[in-house]
Amino acid sequence: MAPSYKEVVEGARKAYAEGKTRPIAFRRQQLQQYKKMLTDHKDEFLKALVSDLNKPQLEAVIFEVDFALKDVDFLLENLDRLVKTEEVQSVVPGDKSLLVREPYGVVLVMGAWNYPLQLSLIPAAGAIAAGNSVIIKPSEVSPATANAIAKYLPQYLDKDCFRVVLGGVPETTELLKERFDYVFYTGSTTVGRIVREAANKYLTPTTLELGGKCPCYVDGTADLDIAVRRILWGKMFNLGQTCIAPDYILCPRGIQDAFVNKAKEVLKEWYGEDMKKSPYLCRIVAERHVDRLVSYLKDGKVVIGGRYDKASKWVEPTVLVDVKENSGVMKDEVFGPILPILNVNTPDEAITFINKGEKPLAMYVFSKNKADVDKFLERVSTGGVTVNDTLHHSANPNLPFGGVGYSGMGAYHGDQTFYTFVHIKPVLVREYDATQEKILSARYPPYTAEKLKI
Numbered sequence: 293m294a295p296s297y298k299e300v301v302e303g304a305r306k307a308y309a310e311g312k313t314r315p316i317a318f319r320r321q322q323l324q325q326y327k328k329m330l331t332d333h334k335d336e337f338l339k340a341l342v343s344d345l346n347k348p349q350l351e352a353v354i355f356e357v358d359f360a361l362k363d364v365d366f367l368l369e370n371l372d373r374l375v376k377t378e379e380v381q382s383v384v385p386g387d388k389s390l391l392v393r394e395p396y397g398v399v400l401v402m403g404a405w406n407y408p409l410q411l412s413l414i415p416a417a418g419a420i421a422a423g424n425s426v427i428i429k430p431s432e433v434s435p436a437t438a439n440a441i442a443k444y445l446p447q448y449l450d451k452d453c454f455r456v457v458l459g460g461v462p463e464t465t466e467l468l469k470e471r472f473d474y475v476f477y478t479g480s481t482t483v484g485r486i487v488r489e490a491a492n493k494y495l496t497p498t499t500l501e502l503g504g505k506c507p508c509y510v511d512g513t514a515d516l517d518i519a520v521r522r523i524l525w526g527k528m529f530n531l532g533q534t535c536i537a538p539d540y541i542l543c544p545r546g547i548q549d550a551f552v553n554k555a556k557e558v559l560k561e562w563y564g565e566d567m568k569k570s571p572y573l574c575r576i577v578a579e580r581h582v583d584r585l586v587s588y589l590k591d592g593k594v595v596i597g598g599r600y601d602k603a604s605k606w607v608e609p610t611v612l613v614d615v616k617e618n619s620g621v622m623k624d625e626v627f628g629p630i631l632p633i634l635n636v637n638t639p640d641e642a643i644t645f646i647n648k649g650e651k652p653l654a655m656y657v658f659s660k661n662k663a664d665v666d667k668f669l670e671r672v673s674t675g676g677v678t679v680n681d682t683l684h685h686s687a688n689p690n691l692p693f694g695g696v697g698y699s700g701m702g703a704y705h706g707d708q709t710f711y712t713f714v715h716i717k718p719v720l721v722r723e724y725d726a727t728q729e730k731i732l733s734a735r736y737p738p739y740t741a742e743k744l745k746i
């Protein structure tokens with residue numbers, strides 16, 4: 293019989309309490325094993341990603357397996373620097389003031405289905421590097437990848453310290469009743485709130501990597517030939533099921549036609565006349581998401597695409613114009629290959645429009661006008677920004693990745709993947725030095741008026 297969640301968490305806590313996860317040599321060896329697992333079973337992971345999402349191999353390699361491998365490499369290369377206790381300046385001469393990187397204890401990592409490998413494995417690697425025990429709960433919506441993680445991880449990593457649990461909503465609801473020392477969640481804003489409420493019971497700190505509508509502004513100065521390619525790439529990658537995919541376009545009416553014409557040309561060039569036959573496009577993860585996406589087709593005029601096939605979980609890359617502002621496609625995060633275009637006359641109008649909604653996870657501004665770009669950077673609060681391209685701010689380890697407001701809290705990637713999972717513990721060490729004690733004794737009673745003058 294599989295152990296209960298309580299037993300799983302207790303087991304991970306025991307291993308942590310025994311100090312098993314703390315030695316740097318152990319962390320390093322486990323991260324090396326992690327790499328070995330990803331390399332030895334790369335083909336099985338790629339097959340699982342085809343089964344879950346029909347991920348084209350290039351996307352699966354670059355943005356799942358190799359993406360995770362790169363982060364593990366980064367952690368390995370930087371581990372000695374990251375774990376090092378830092379000495380900072382003291383106030384009283386003779387003291388030692390230290391910043392200690394202390395692991396939290398037992399970390400729960402909950403992944404989402406759209407990048408089902410890296411969204412579970414990268415945070416878990418950070419938690420291991422930081423010296424925690426880790427419980428990974430991959431998404432049940434991408435079962436092949438979840439099963440592959442559950443199968444291979446225990447073959448490579450220490451079974452007491454690192455565990456994988458599987459399950460859907462009822463199981464996760466039970467799991468969240470347990471006490472963790474840190475929860476790292478990736479998924480929708482609605483479920484993020486549930487996770488935070490559960491964590492609140494024990495005041496457990498959380499990172500929430502959530503979603504939202506990522507706006508994309510294009511003005512008349514943008515090089516449309518390049519801009520359209522960069523926007524469509526960011527949108528059609530993973531068939532639109534990317535948390536930072538450009539969700540909708542804001543542009544002046546005057547450039548809309550040119551944008552649509554160019555988009556038709558580029559989509560045909562990349563995916564052919566019959567896009568369904570293209571080997572370069574994923575499938576939608578589940579039939580219910582096909583239904584949701586199809587319901588958006590009535591929210592505007594379809595100028596590109598619009599076809600779908602529920603049985604094969606297919607929705608064609610689609611562009612909508614004359615979109616109603618209060619329609620479903622503009623209320624929900626699209627999370628699929630449908631790109632609505634709305635018209636604005638000025639950057640200020642675009643900023644006002646964006647700021648009427650919740651703070652986005654990402655924003656894209658395509659413009660050669662620096663003053664206008666700066667306006668967006670100054671006036672829109674968003675998780676991250678790429679100017680004149682899409683998605684790329686998430687691929688630089690020197691740029692922490694995360695949301696703000698409804699799009700999330702906390703961040704990871706690069707150093708932050710480590711720092712997320714440690715408490716920075718300030719430590720002051722004082723000796724029994726007679727000269728120092730003489731100075732310090734001014735704090736002891738009696739509190740004479742003379743002492744106040746010091």
Ligand code: NAD
Pocket residue numbers: 402403404405406407411429430431432433459460461464465478479480481483486500501502503504534535536625627653694695700
């Ligand atoms: P999902 O259905 O895979 O859910 C994510 C996790 O939440 C899973 O582990 C799942 O088991 C759990 N879960 C689902 N319902 C639950 C419930 N009622 N109670 C407890 N746990 C529950 O993924 P999703 O939510 O459909 O993910 C899509 C969303 O995730 C989008 O909004 C997207 O923008 C966002 N996302 C964000 C990031 C990011 O890095 N910020 C990355 C990927 C996806």
